[in-house]
Amino acid sequence: MADDKGLTPRAEDFSTWYTDVIARAELADYSPVRGCMVIRPGGYAIWEHMQAALDRMFKESGHQNAYFPLFIPQSFLAREAEHVEGFAPETAVVTQGGGKELEEPLVVRPTSETIIYASFAKWIQSWRDLPMLINQWCNVVRWEMRTRLFLRTTEFLWQEGHTAHATADEAEAEALQMLKIYRVFMEDHMAMPVVTGLKTDSERFAGAVRTYACEGLMQDNKALQAATSHNLGQNFARAFDVQFQTAEGGLDYVWSTSWGASTRLIGGLIMTHGDDAGLVAPPQLAQYQVVIVPIYRKDEERSVVLEVAHDLREELAANGFRVHLDARDGLKPGAKYYEWEGKGVPLRIEIGPRDIAAGTLMLARRIGGKESIPRDAAADRVGVELEAIQRSLLETARERREANSLRGATKDEFIGYLEGGGGFVYAGWCGSAECEQTIKDQTKATIRVLPDDEFRSDTPPSTCVWCGSPSTAEAIWARAY
RNA sequence: CGGGGCGUAGCGCAGCCCGGUAGCGCGCCUGCUUUGGGAGCAGGAGGUCCCCGGUUCGAAUCCGGGCGCCCCGACCA
Structure with a gap:
C-alpha cells in the first residue's frame, strides 16, 4: 500500500490498487503455495452470496447439483483430442498415493467434462433419460504461469454445469439459456454490465463447437471474461460413448453443453465498482449491507x-x-x-x-x-x-462502459483508441484468423466476442477494420485479463 | 520461461557500502484519559535478520550456492 492509511490510487497504478483493495477489504490473502490464495471471510461471504443467487437460478431452470471426484484418470483427459491439447499443459498430476507409485497417474481436475461423461455414459440409455441437467460446485486446478488474486489462481472455486440433450437444437438452446442466466446474475446481483456473444475459434473452449461468453469492461478498460457457456456438440459424447436410444428406436450420441463461472467474478466485482477508498460492494452481494x-x-x-x-x-x-x-x-x-x-x-x-x-x-x-x-x-x-x-x-x-466504447472506427482510429488505453472497440471483421492474430500482435487486443444482436451497432460494419475485405461479423476488440 | 524488484517483529521499512549488544513507524497487550471522520500518554510483549556453506576472534552486514515471493511480458476462467 502507498502508506498505512491510503490505498494506491487507481490512476497511479491500477494493479497495485487492485491488490491494495483486496488487502484492505480483507477479501483474500496469499498462501504458502505459489499461485494459490486464501479466501478470507470477507471474500468468502461475497462468494456465498454469489453461489446462493446462481444456485437458485440454476435450480429454477431445472438443474440439479451433484458432485464428481477431484481426481481424474489421466487417460480420460486424453480421450477428446482437442480437450487434452488444451488442458494437458496446465494440469497437476498425482503419481503417488499411500506411499506407492500409482498404476495410472491421476489428474487434478482442471474441469470435469471427462469424468462426468464417464458417468453420463452409465446413466443415459434412452431419450427418456434426457435432458440430463447437472451442476457441481467445486474447486479446480490449472497450473497457470502467472497468477493474480481472484483473477487467475492455480486453484479456484467455481461451478460447472454439464448437460446432455437429445438434439443439437436443445443443446444450443441450453447454452444460450445459461449465457442469459449469467448475464442476468451479473446485472441484477453484481451490478456489472456485460456484453454477451460468441467467441471466435481462437478463444473457443478446447473441445467445444461453440463458446459463448459474458464480457465486462473493467475500470482500467481491460475486458474480463466473466463466464462462459459452451455448446459441445457430440464431441464428448463420442469420446465417452454416451449414446441413447431415440424415440424412433435409433441410436444416437447425446448433444451436450457445459458452462461455468468462478471466483474470478469477485475480481470483476472489485474492478467494476471499487474506488480509491476501497471496495464498493453491491447490496445484493455485500457481506454486510x-x-x-x-x-x-x-x-x-x-x-x-x-x-x-x-x-x-x-x-x-x-x-x-x-x-x-x-x-x-x-x-x-x-x-x-x-x-x-x-x-x-x-x-x-x-x-x-x-x-x-x-x-x-x-x-x-x-x-x-x-x-x-x-x-x-x-x-x-x-x-x-x-x-x-x-x-x-x-x-x-x-x-x-459506453463512454469507453468506440464504434465505426477506421483502422487508424482503431489502433489509436487501443493504444490510448481505450476499452471496447466495435468493428467489422473478415472472419480470418490471420487478421485476428495480426491485430493481437500489433495492438495486444483480442476479439472478446462477436456480440449478440442487441449489442451490435445500428449500422453494421461492411468491411474488416484491418484488411478491408467484406465483413462477416461485427466484433468487439479489447485488451483483456 | 525472459525482464525488474524484494526477502530483517503481525504489516511497512531502516541498518548492509565501511563486520562489533538488532532498530523505527504502524499494529498488538495492560492501565488511565478519550470517542460526531483514522485518539493521547505511560508501561509492555514480540526476531532461526529466507536457507546452506565459506571467510573471520566475531557475519543481518563480506564471499559462494540455493530457495521463495511480488510486479511487468509470452499462455489462460
Whole structure:
C-alpha cells in the first residue's frame, strides 16, 4: 500500500490498487503455495452470496447439483483430442498415493467434462433419460504461469454445469439459456454490465463447437471474461460413448453443453465498482449491507447509545437486512468509518446522543451522500437506499462502459483508441484468423466476442477494420485479463 | 520461461557500502484519559535478520550456492 492509511490510487497504478483493495477489504490473502490464495471471510461471504443467487437460478431452470471426484484418470483427459491439447499443459498430476507409485497417474481436475461423461455414459440409455441437467460446485486446478488474486489462481472455486440433450437444437438452446442466466446474475446481483456473444475459434473452449461468453469492461478498460457457456456438440459424447436410444428406436450420441463461472467474478466485482477508498460492494452481494457505528463520550452515553443501536440492529435484521453493529470500544468512530468504507459496506448508520435526542439517525452511503433521517423510518429508508445503490452501481458502470466504447472506427482510429488505453472497440471483421492474430500482435487486443444482436451497432460494419475485405461479423476488440 | 524488484517483529521499512549488544513507524497487550471522520500518554510483549556453506576472534552486514515471493511480458476462467 502507498502508506498505512491510503490505498494506491487507481490512476497511479491500477494493479497495485487492485491488490491494495483486496488487502484492505480483507477479501483474500496469499498462501504458502505459489499461485494459490486464501479466501478470507470477507471474500468468502461475497462468494456465498454469489453461489446462493446462481444456485437458485440454476435450480429454477431445472438443474440439479451433484458432485464428481477431484481426481481424474489421466487417460480420460486424453480421450477428446482437442480437450487434452488444451488442458494437458496446465494440469497437476498425482503419481503417488499411500506411499506407492500409482498404476495410472491421476489428474487434478482442471474441469470435469471427462469424468462426468464417464458417468453420463452409465446413466443415459434412452431419450427418456434426457435432458440430463447437472451442476457441481467445486474447486479446480490449472497450473497457470502467472497468477493474480481472484483473477487467475492455480486453484479456484467455481461451478460447472454439464448437460446432455437429445438434439443439437436443445443443446444450443441450453447454452444460450445459461449465457442469459449469467448475464442476468451479473446485472441484477453484481451490478456489472456485460456484453454477451460468441467467441471466435481462437478463444473457443478446447473441445467445444461453440463458446459463448459474458464480457465486462473493467475500470482500467481491460475486458474480463466473466463466464462462459459452451455448446459441445457430440464431441464428448463420442469420446465417452454416451449414446441413447431415440424415440424412433435409433441410436444416437447425446448433444451436450457445459458452462461455468468462478471466483474470478469477485475480481470483476472489485474492478467494476471499487474506488480509491476501497471496495464498493453491491447490496445484493455485500457481506454486510448496513453497519451501525455507535458514538458516545461518557459511560452514561455509551449504555444509552448501545441500547438504541442494538434495538436498531434487531429491527433491521428482522426486516431481512444483513446488518452489523460495530460496538468495539476504544476505536474512534472515524476509524470505523474508514474501515467499513474500505470493506465496501453500502450503508452506514451513525447513531449518537444528538441523534437519540432528536429521534434521528445519520445515514451515509458508500457511494456518497450523508443525511439525517427519522429513527422510525430506518427500515423503510434502508430498503429504499439499498435498491437505489444497487441500481446506481449498474447504471454508473454501464455509462462508464459506453463512454469507453468506440464504434465505426477506421483502422487508424482503431489502433489509436487501443493504444490510448481505450476499452471496447466495435468493428467489422473478415472472419480470418490471420487478421485476428495480426491485430493481437500489433495492438495486444483480442476479439472478446462477436456480440449478440442487441449489442451490435445500428449500422453494421461492411468491411474488416484491418484488411478491408467484406465483413462477416461485427466484433468487439479489447485488451483483456 | 525472459525482464525488474524484494526477502530483517503481525504489516511497512531502516541498518548492509565501511563486520562489533538488532532498530523505527504502524499494529498488538495492560492501565488511565478519550470517542460526531483514522485518539493521547505511560508501561509492555514480540526476531532461526529466507536457507546452506565459506571467510573471520566475531557475519543481518563480506564471499559462494540455493530457495521463495511480488510486479511487468509470452499462455489462460
